Amino acid sequence: MKHSVVLLVLFPLLSFVSCAARYDVALTAEGAASIELSASVGPRTANLIANLAGTPAGDAVPLLDASEIGRALRSSAGVRAVDLRNRDPRSLAGRVSVDDFSRFLSPRFIRVERTGSGGRASIDLDRSSAAELLASLSPDIGDYLSALMAPVSTGDSMTAEEYVGLVSSVYGEGVAREIREARVLVSLDLPGEAFDVKGGTAAGRAAEFTLPLLDFLTLEKPISLGASWRRTG
Secondary structure: OOHHHHHHHOOOOOOOOOOEEEEEEEEOOOOOEEEEEEEEOOHHHHHHHHHHHOOOOOOOOOOOOHHHHHHHHHOOOOEEEEEEEEEEOOEEEEEEEEOOHHHOOOOOOEEEEEEOOEEEEEEEEOHHHHHHHHHHHOHHHHHHHHHOOOHHHHOOOOOHHHHHHHHHHHHOHHHHHHHHHOEEEEEEEOOOEEEEEEOOEEEOOEEEEEEEHHHHHHOOOOEEEEEEEEOOO
16 A cells, blocks of 8 residues: 555545644635645654555655645645645645635535625534545545544444554554644634634634544544634725
8 A cells, every 4th residue: 555545635634644733724705715734644653654555664755745645636626726745754734725615625524605794614524424535535545544443434433532542452552642642733714704613713814723633533523613704894
């Protein structure tokens, strides 16, 4: 299983296999978006990925292959431009420009609604929509997440603590700790003043969200994030 194929899941599913990730999304009133991203894989998790992929120790091939991920994203609906780079073999950073944020990745995943006085953007993910999104990307992604025993892929029902306990027993406490401590940060810059933020906080035009990676890996509960904006001036 090639790293470049397996880790395509990193960006589309808000870093399912990342140990640190940040996404800064600037949304326009017309529904277009510019996404600045940075993501990295923890050292123990990186070693596990290399072992699962059969990569020799010390191999300098990027775990998060910017060129391969970029090619995949350019084929996604509504994507206008992609500029990604590898900062080192475990890290990825760059920008993605999208003409229609509501069409990005899956119509069941992101929704943008506009009204005369403003609008609302929301992100919703449950086991059903996650399975649909995984299937639309690559069969290898589901195989890889199944190797990690992630409920989002296997369909098993377990709590976050049950899952990290399983990871610890199979892959060691080091990998389990990285997964347990990992966070995904999303900052959504809206076309107007932010209010009625679900799952996060408002600060001027921005809605800020911080979620444990485990929330995505287990989907013990559906993930539902959202924020409204009102036009000013």
